[in-house]
Amino acid sequence: MEPKEVLDELKAILTTRLKFDPRRASEMALETPLPKGVEGSIGLDSLDFIELSIAIEERFGIVLDESQDLTEHFASFDTLCRFIVSRTAAP
Amino acid sequence: MAAGAITPIGGDLDAFWSGLVTGTDGISRIERFPVDDLRVGRGGEIKKLKVPRGRVPGCRASQLLLAAADDLLARAPLEAPADRIGVVVGTALGGVEELERALESDGRLRQAAGALYDAPAHALARRLGARGPVLTVSTACASGATALGVAADLLRAGQADRVVAGGYDILCRFAMRGFDALRSLTRERVRPFDRRRSGLLPGEGAALLLLARDRDAHGPRLGRLLGHASTSDGTHLTAPDPDGRGLDAAIRSALESAGLAPADIDFVSAHGTGTPLNDRIETAVLKRVLGARAGAVPVNSIKGGLGHTMGAAAALEAIMCLLASREGVIPHTLGLEERDPACDLDYVMAAPRAARPRLSLSTSQGFGGCNAALLLEGVAS
């Protein structure tokens, strides 16, 4: 998958699963940070990240290893898209 | 003054205590409802629930509560007029299964009214013939502790002469689905403070204590409730405050209310659910509060063998503290085998410890930023 497609899917997840307003979601850019407490971020907390992880697993058919610290991949849409692309490309 | 209980490790108070000191593991594969579509299907399930005699609601939560009440009444009479007997129970989930039954069957008022979280408390009051204040507290997993504190205040304010107080919760699909979706459950076993800990498992149970004002209590007693406090984190809906500020405040407030200091604490019954976050934060709070003595105060968690019994937890833990004083034994933390280096308190592990704590601190935390602390004074037998 291309990063742009992944981004669109993530935005859809943000709307349907994380209950963001669709207009708000469409404004989000690759650089937008995700975690709460980071300036300019969309303010996701740990509950949101669990829901997001589960949605990603379901939508992209990948498995996220809970024992691994994946924080860096969830820093922004950019890092997340690249992470998902790399995992879906893996044989 | 007296207590009654029903738990996954024993169907009455004596069996509960003996289960604790023999390290009984009450966790098993859940049989009462389907779990095969969930990632985890284990919990502290009470396998044989003897439904109390007489007119008893069909609701499991009420049945647990009534079983604990029967155990209590077999040990101590209430000895007060009906309108001077109060009931205060804590629960996280109430009679939530009754909602499912109400939705299934048409036209049944009983299930609909039974779906409200305070229904079991009223079933208990009817069973006891209690006509005084009847309260249900729901501060999530801290409910049992808050309930005991409120009960003590009712007595102090002269609103009742005897109060039956404690907590209950059932193991049900509603809770399993929920905790499973939060990824809070361990796929292995519950290991409070262990470096391999990976989550909690829910359990079910009910525990009740009979409370009376000091001057009105005669005959054998289990101990005294000296102080209590319930506070809010105000930070996150499910996770504890990262610095444990709410729990810290609850402990200090409880101590202050009792005119005691951290130096007076002989033993800590921790919330110790076995989640990576809870145990670390709770340890940090205890170290801060206990200060220089932190390494010398025994600490345990009994959730390893029971699971997290939610509303019942704090009440069971309070009973455990009092029995530890009476019996001169502190039960060990089942499941704890390899201490997390970051959790470096004096946990009672591997085997029960001969010790007779006089003053115990019991801590609890729950969803919605709930924190509670109880200070219990035991009696030497």
Add this chain to the structure above:
Amino acid sequence: MTGTAVAGVGLVTGWGDGVSALPADARAAAAGRRVVALSRPPIAGDRFRRATRECLLGVAAVEAVLGDAGLAREDIRGSETALVYVTAGGYGAANRAFVAADTRSVVAGAAGPEHSVGGPREKRAGSVASSTLHFPYTAPSAVPGEVAIEFELTGAYEILIGGAAAAIDALWRATELLARGRCARALVLAVETFAECEDLYARGRWLVRSPLVESAACALLIPGRLATTFAPAAVPSPLETLARARTGETLACAPLIALALARAAGDAGRVSLTGEWRGRRAGLTLETR
């Protein structure tokens, strides 16, 4: 000072905002409706995107009491403000939706009448995953939890379950916390919604005496001169009767609505509140300013 005084009451009901929106006769104004519903408060911001209607109503009630008492958010932030929350069934909608989303349950899909939490119900693929954000909001503590986060409340905290009598107990708890010096002020908050469980409530004639009116109310208690009294009550106080006549059946919100009515009528000094639930009627007298 070991007494307690009421410094403000905030109120939103299915009739509108505040006491001025209440009809003279709720039953007549309901015109046969069993439930008079409140819409989801239009509180903006991503922070509340996943919160239930009940959480937002709780926030709205606290905003309203701040307005009534002439206070700002900074005045209640911190560990000196106690929060006591009470509800009989405010968790019902979230619980029902959670049960309905369970594909293994006999009652999957039994989500009840049209009014759904927050907007159109989404059909999920029956996955447990949809429960992650949902489960925490099924707990009664979700409402005061979101309120505590929003207003940065880190003080004493209690939650009671029950109807009007439980709200009297909640007010009593607040007076105790004040008298013991556990807080400098106390918020007593009640939220009740009925729309999503209308069919369940309808099964009990004993509950549906007048219309069930969704509401959220919050009282602000501070130290006062007059001591409070807390005792069983044999009969409803005039305020209890008035509140029911003007509002309808509001369960845990009723005593707080009664307080609001007393204040709106210019009553100052001692007010007598009563509330009944499951056969027990509790009573409390309070000073109001």
